Amino acid sequence: MPDWRQLVQERLGSLGLGAAREDEISTELSEHLEDAYQGARERGLAHESAVAWALEQVPDWHRLRRDLRRAGREEDDVSHMTRTVWLPGVTTLVLSALLLLAMVRLVPPTLWVSPNAPTRLLLPWLLAYFVFGAMGAYWSRRVGGSVTARVLSGTFPLAMHVVVMLLPVLVTWMSATPKFPEHLDPTYLLRIGLLWVLIPGIALALGTLPFLGKRAAV
Amino acid sequence: MAIRANVKRGSAELAILALLEGGALHGYEIAKRIDAESQGVLRFNLASLYPMLYAMERHGWIKGEWQVTAHARKRRCYRLTAAGKKHLAPLRAEWRLFFQALQRLAGVGHA
Numbered sequence: 001m002p003d004w005r006q007l008v009q010e011r012l013g014s015l016g017l018g019a020a021r022e023d024e025i026s027t028e029l030s031e032h033l034e035d036a037y038q039g040a041r042e043r044g045l046a047h048e049s050a051v052a053w054a055l056e057q058v059p060d061w062h063r064l065r066r067d068l069r070r071a072g073r074e075e076d077d078v079s080h081m082t083r084t085v086w087l088p089g090v091t092t093l094v095l096s097a098l099l100l101l102a103m104v105r106l107v108p109p110t111l112w113v114s115p116n117a118p119t120r121l122l123l124p125w126l127l128a129y130f131v132f133g134a135m136g137a138y139w140s141r142r143v144g145g146s147v148t149a150r151v152l153s154g155t156f157p158l159a160m161h162v163v164v165m166l167l168p169v170l171v172t173w174m175s176a177t178p179k180f181p182e183h184l185d186p187t188y189l190l191r192i193g194l195l196w197v198l199i200p201g202i203a204l205a206l207g208t209l210p211f212l213g214k215r216a217a218v
Numbered sequence: 219m220a221i222r223a224n225v226k227r228g229s230a231e232l233a234i235l236a237l238l239e240g241g242a243l244h245g246y247e248i249a250k251r252i253d254a255e256s257q258g259v260l261r262f263n264l265a266s267l268y269p270m271l272y273a274m275e276r277h278g279w280i281k282g283e284w285q286v287t288a289h290a291r292k293r294r295c296y297r298l299t300a301a302g303k304k305h306l307a308p309l310r311a312e313w314r315l316f317f318q319a320l321q322r323l324a325g326v327g328h329a
Contacts, residue, residue: 024284025268028245028294032264035246057264067269071276 001037002051004030011061017072025068033057084145089156092136092204096157099128126203132157133207141211154208158201165196230270232313233260235298235306238280242297245271271296279305 008029015022033054040050058064103125111117136153145153172183182188233252237243243251248271249262262270274280279302282294298306320326 024294025272027292029264029268031244031291031293032246032249032268034291036264039250059263059265064265064269067265068272071269071272 001034001047004033004037004054008033011058012065012068015065015069015072017069021072025072080144081149083143084140084149085152085156088136088139088143088145088153091139092132092154093157093160095135096129096132097160099125126200129157129200129203130207133204134210135207136204137208137211147212150211151205151208154211155201155204157204158197161197161200165192227270228309228313229260230262230266231274232306232309234270234274235279235302235309238296238298238302239306242283242295244285244293244295248296274302277305278302 005026008026012022012026012029015025017025036054036057037050040053041047045053103121107121111120114120133154136156137150140150140153168180168183169189172178172180178184233256234248237248237251237255245264245267249264249267252260252262271280271282275282275296278299280296281299282296285293285295287293317326
């Protein structure tokens with residue numbers, strides 16, 4: 001009877017998965033080959049035919065080696081994460097940043113403080129965020145993202161909002177003579193948190209909702 | 219073809235998870251049982267089975283544990299995890315929908 005373990009180790013070579021894991025894989029695969037051999041013998045095959053039968057379990061050792069390496073590494077998860085969270089998420093973030101930049105550059109200063117500001121600025125802004133949230137979640141779903149990945153992709157611009165909110169707080173807190181001490185006022189923080197994080201966050205999250213129900217296509 | 223590959227992979231995933239729902243099995247038993255219970259329609263050899271088992275284990279859907287048999291042979295038996303059970307339910311529903319759609323479209327269904 002062949003030394004299946006040696007045969008497996010010779011044909012697979014190093015998988016780059018660490019000695020302990022590779023040892024486990026060799027043991028498991030050689031046991032499988034042994035079972036296949038024994039099964040063939042029990043069905044009445046001669047030794048040579050049974051060995052050939054067992055070896056037919058692996059039509060292409062190079063391919064098996066490649067598949068085992070792929071299955072055993074985290075790279076797939078990383079690329080999956082990139083595809084389903086990072087790409088759609090960063091795109092929604094860039095779009096929302098561009099929108100804010102455009103608003104700051106293009107909207108006349110008088111409009112920001114006019115009584116019409118909530119309807120002429122806030123509503124279109126939130127509507128755009130709803131669309132960005134929907135876009136992020138839809139993109140993530142299309143590429144097989146889980147529900148969590150879709151929510152993360154859609155609400156990704158919140159990361160920018162949180163950073164923009166916390167940065168002045170941190171600078172003020174670290175400064176010996178703060179220029180804007182109100183940044184540390186809890187009421188101010190609550191108000192900014194509500195307007196700058198919670199409300200746009202809700203708009204983004206609402207946008208993701210239509211794309212959370214169904215699983216990614218088979 | 220991408221769709222065929224995806225369907226094949228998806229069906230294999232469902233077959234393994236559904237089989238392990240009945241209890242822990244080692245790799246060779248999984249291949250044999252799938253072959254027998256699908257009447258030879260679904261077949262796994264070593265090369266197609268283990269990369270899939272390892273990937274499923276990495277996803278946390280199954281868990282392999284070493285056992286030593288009465289004949290002093292080491293076996294890695296796989297069992298379905300709680301995450302695997304959770305994954306199996308929508309997978310089943312998805313495949314049911316898939317077959318219902320095929321039935322409507324092409325008359326492919328139960329004999």
